[in-house]
Amino acid sequence: MTSHLYALTFDANDPDGLAHFWAGLLGRETTEDPYGGIALAPNDDSGLRLRFLPSQEKKTVPNQTHFDLTSTSHDDQRRVVEQALELGGRHIDIGQLPEETHVVLADPEGNEFCVIEPGNNFLAGCGFIGALASDGSQQVGYFWSRALGWPLVWDQDEETAIQSPHGGPKITWGGPPLAPKVGKYRLHFDLVPSADSDQRDEIDRLVSIGAAPVDIGQGRVDWAVLVDPDGHEFCVLPPR
Numbered sequence: 001m002t003s004h005l006y007a008l009t010f011d012a013n014d015p016d017g018l019a020h021f022w023a024g025l026l027g028r029e030t031t032e033d034p035y036g037g038i039a040l041a042p043n044d045d046s047g048l049r050l051r052f053l054p055s056q057e058k059k060t061v062p063n064q065t066h067f068d069l070t071s072t073s074h075d076d077q078r079r080v081v082e083q084a085l086e087l088g089g090r091h092i093d094i095g096q097l098p099e100e101t102h103v104v105l106a107d108p109e110g111n112e113f114c115v116i117e118p119g120n121n122f123l124a125g126c127g128f129i130g131a132l133a134s135d136g137s138q139q140v141g142y143f144w145s146r147a148l149g150w151p152l153v154w155d156q157d158e159e160t161a162i163q164s165p166h167g168g169p170k171i172t173w174g175g176p177p178l179a180p181k182v183g184k185y186r187l188h189f190d191l192v193p194s195a196d197s198d199q200r201d202e203i204d205r206l207v208s209i210g211a212a213p214v215d216i217g218q219g220r221v222d223w224a225v226l227v228d229p230d231g232h233e234f235c236v237l238p239p240r
Helices: 015-026 074-086 138-148 199-208
Strands: 003-012 030-032 038-040 050-054 065-069 103-106 112-115 129-134 152-156 159-163 170-173 187-193 224-227 233-236
Touching: 003 015, 003 138, 015 030, 015 038, 015 050, 015 074, 074 103, 074 112, 138 152, 138 159, 138 170, 152 170, 187 199, 199 224, 199 233
Parallel strands: 003 050, 065 112, 129 170, 187 233
Antiparallel strands: 003 187, 030 038, 038 050, 065 129, 103 112, 152 159, 159 170, 224 233
């Protein structure tokens, strides 16, 4: 039994506006999501659905995960950066060094992302969204590999990465030191049980491999909130 990674979900002060930004940058169309909110559907089975849900909370600290977008040439890298700026993004300083060749940006709500220089071997073949680069331990990389049934494609010096057997973005965890957790994360995974499991059984399985239920004030809902071994929230949605 495994879970299907249904979506990466953003808490957004302006879901329509944030969806418009990412739709323009990724070349996707917005759509209503069957679980609520606005979504950008993947272009193929190696892609990643994005969801945008309304939140009144303002962003105050760096996110625990961000996109690494790929480029095919230096001109292409400049084009992606220019397009992001035209759509409402901005340059930000997170301590990157002058000699580093990736470009660090933020979307209109301050969510960080990078546009990676061409020729990055680690992201070769991953598509435009090359990776979800995450703050996390080796243990959490092992947890998500088991949770999703995705193989480890990197495991060295406490850094880990997994990737769907279908290809697409890698999910990476950079190892220690981990940033202290401050409040609920603004980005989280939404999982749906695979066809051979129901929601309750899948929650029990995830708990058995290191997850834990958590109350974030969700009340009586038909989805469950858990945290992974590093305390990152994620949701298990009912099949639909």
